[in-house]
Amino acid sequence: MTRVLRVMLAAAGSRAPQLRSTLWYSVAASAAQAAAYAAFLPLLVELTRGAPRAAAVWTWVAVIVGLVVAEGVLRVAESRFTYDHWHEVTEETRLRLGEKLREIPQQELGRRAAGDLATVVGANAANAASGASSLATLFVQFVTVPVVLLVVVLVVDPWVGLVVLVGFLATLPLLRTVQRTSLRGFGEVDRADAASAARLVEYVQGLPVFRATGQAGADSPRLAAALQDQHREMDAVSTGSDRAAAGMQLVVELTLAAVVAVGAVLVLAGDLTLALFTGIVVIVARFVQPLGLLPEIAKLFENSDASMRRIRDLDAVEPLPVAAGGRAPDRFDITFEGVSFRYDGAGEPALREVSLVVPERSITALVGPSGSGKSTVTRLITRFADPQHGTVAIGGVDLRTLDPRDVVGHVAVVFQDVYLFDDTVRANIAMSRPDATDDEIERAARAANAHDFVSALPQGYDTEVGEIGGRLSGGERQRLSIARAFLKDAPVLLLDEPTAALDVESEVAVQRALTRLAGGRTVLMIAHRLSTIAGADQVLVLDDGRIAQRGTHAELITERDGRYARLWAAQTAGRAAAGEADGA
Ligand code: ADP
Secondary structure, X not given: OHHHHHHHHHHOHHHHHHHHHHHHHHHHHHHHHHHHHHOHHHHXXXXXXXXXXXXXXXXXXHHHHHHHHHHHHHHHHHHHHHHHHHHHHHHHHHHHHHHXXXXXXXXXXXXXXXXXXXXXXXXHHHHHHXXXXXXXXXXXXXXXXHHHHHHHHHHHOHHHHHHHHHHHHHHHHHHHHHHHHHHHHHHHHHHHHHHHXXXXXXXXXXXXXXXXXXOOOOOOHHHXXXXXXXXXXXXXXXXXHHHHHHHHHHHHHHHXXXXXXXXXXXXXXXXXXXXHHHHHHHHHHHHHHHHHHHHHHHHHHHHHHHHHHHHHHHHOOOOOOOOOOOOOOOOOOEEEEEEEEOOOOOOOOOEEEEEEEEOOOOEEEEEOOXXXXXXXXXXXXXXXXXXXXXXXXXXOEEHHHOOHHHHHHHEEEEOOOOOOOOOEHHHHHHOOOOOOOHHHHHHHHHHOOOHHHHHOOOOHHHOEHHHHHHHOOHHHXXXXXXXXXXXXXXXXXXXXXXXXXXXXXXHHHHHHHHHHHHOOOEEEEEOOOHHHHOOOOEEEEEEOOEEEEEEOHHHHHHOOOOHHHHHHHHHHHHHHHHHHHHHO
């Protein structure tokens, strides 16, 4: 009982005081309800006297009516919480979680699937709030009414009261079983829900690939398995708690039967009047009714508690600590000193004692086979996570002394994949600086070679991306992303070879925009194709998390047996072969 209240008050967040008064209304309303039933007893006794006194009869009728009206009024006050605060509680929880998502380490975000997070912020937040609003009052009602009636019966006839008390106590372990199985069960259900939501997001995102490979439809084994698992967990909760609930219903019916039997014996012995006997049976029938429904409530409560726990889990994720002594960097070179980094849960480190310098206003290219650690280097520059050893610094300032949100302010990124939001082209560019004026947005678009194609769209900058999403070419999407970077105007620029997936024609336009963007900034570029490296001031060759070679392109190709020379040879050979094939 105290746990239920504690959980509910926690779920109500800043509305806990309102919930507290709501619960008092609920207690009062339930007490009035129970008292109305109790008042039925003296009325019955009066009516069955040899000569009923009209005044007494009407007094009791008035008391009953008064109590019923009082209950009604109190219930209205009680339901105010549901109407007034339910949405506020949900919204508050969601806003808090949203804020949390902004500050938790990117690594943690990456670890949790998008669908999983959506479940916490969406369904779990709503569940927790509905638990706090409607369940808490139901629970109070379903406990208060039986307790008041039990006291009444005990006073009227201790023997019958004892029978009811025994029945009441017998239901408690069963109720506990329902709670325990549901508690465990709903934890599993929530886990399964989150997993299937994650698989669903993954499936939808992967649809183009599934289509291309002819797998769309029933053939997503991961999704199917997750859905089956979800179904199984739901079934398990139902069967587990349903059995206990059925047991409880049986105890409740048996209690009623025992009351009738004991009452009959007492009536026959002349120790109980027929009127009181009838009244007690009515009261006990009313008493046991909520007990029969308690398992349902307990189940709903556990569901809401499971949601709360998932919310608490997310709440408990700490943002990366910000060490003292940080100052805003006043220059923008990037340095790694003996940086080793291992992803959470990974066996091998992704980076091993990497030291590098990207001088201010210069371009450094990172090359190396897939999995060699190139993306990890760029991630650490945005304070994705802190390295286990060594330091990463911008302008000589250790990133650990800077708030990750400030770090991100100094860094613009352009990736191969451009994510466009379902909003206007203008809003999509302004993503990187929501307070930008239309003028600034247009200037950024011009700099990114995007203005011409944007102007040619049906509503220009106000065209909804959703409506034309499929019509934007890869190069056009890429230029929108470059426009974002121009608008942000950050001194550090991270590029994950944005032209890698483009056709030659788009590549030229994007490359020109990129060259303009790179001017005067500190640029670190992941280069998959060696041809894009020619303009770099420095090339770093990564292999298995280590820097294997460094120098300029010209220096590295002359190192005969170096990795870079081999990569270069392989790529130029490939290109020559492709060129010959084209020519043929
Ligand atoms: P590259 O960009 O050169 O392809 P990455 O930096 O992405 O290489 O990866 C370096 C290593 O770290 C790889 O072994 C990869 O499997 C591992 N890795 C990358 N991202 C994660 C992650 N989120 N969790 C665990 N391991 C990861």
